[in-house]
Amino acid sequence: MAANEDQEMELEALRSIYEGDECFKELGPTVFQYRVGDIGELKAFLIEISWPETYPETAPNISMNAFFNNQISQALKQDIIDKLQEQVEANLGTSMTYTLFEYAKDNKEELMEKHQPFSNTITLIGSDGTVEATNANQPNKKKEKKEQLTKAQKRKLADKTDHKGELPRGWNWVDVIKHLSKTGSTEDD
Incomplete structure (x- = not known):
């Protein structure tokens, strides 16, 4: 069977399996994204898999460069890709996109155990030499004084x-x- 026929069959299978799944996104006939975890969850990440011309005989391209992953360190992204590459080698020659997405879902905690969200702490130094640390994600809440009317x-x-x-x-x-x-x-x- 030709590689293109395998790709068409896998594409149909992915569409039927992930129909209605908001975590799955088809960016093109050979490019797919899957979000592991919920939006806003600290350990959520997004995997992008694209098929080269000769897929599944050759390995798919795996990327974690989506903006969604901007809170994940480059080293951790590479660790996740390396673990997914192990799965690729074990499944070379077969349709494996579903397998890779499911592996990432099943092993999310293990894959993200080293995740340390980037610190958004800003240090403010006042003119009098006082030091104040604030979290950039939480706006400084100062109560506004309302004008009192008679x-x-x-x-x-x-x-x-x-x-x-x-x-x-x-x-x-x-x-x-x-x-x-x-x-x-x-x-x-």
Whole structure:
């Protein structure tokens, strides 16, 4: 059987197996991605497998360079690829994309055990020499002081606004005719 026939059969099988699986993505007829773990999970990662012309007689290309993996160190990405390559060697000559994705899913904890998320700590040094460390993922929560209004000020504000708390259109417009008559200037002068 020719390599292209094998690829077509595997493509049909992958489509039927992963139909409706939001973790699987077909980027093209020979390029596939699978997300292992849930979005937002620290140990989640994405594998991309692409088939060369002579696949499955030759090994598929395995990549972890997707932006999704930006929190994973290059060394750990290489470790995962190396373990997947062991699976490739054991399955060379057969359709193996499903096998590789399932191996990654079944061994996620083992593959990601060395994962240390990058630290997003920012150190701030004040002008007085004080040092403060903050996490870049968590915004600095400073309570804003709200302006305190008296009851009379609140009533006056409520009288000016509509039921949504918005000022009516033109509330700050100047009546030109009244303005001109107050200043005493007319066009006849």
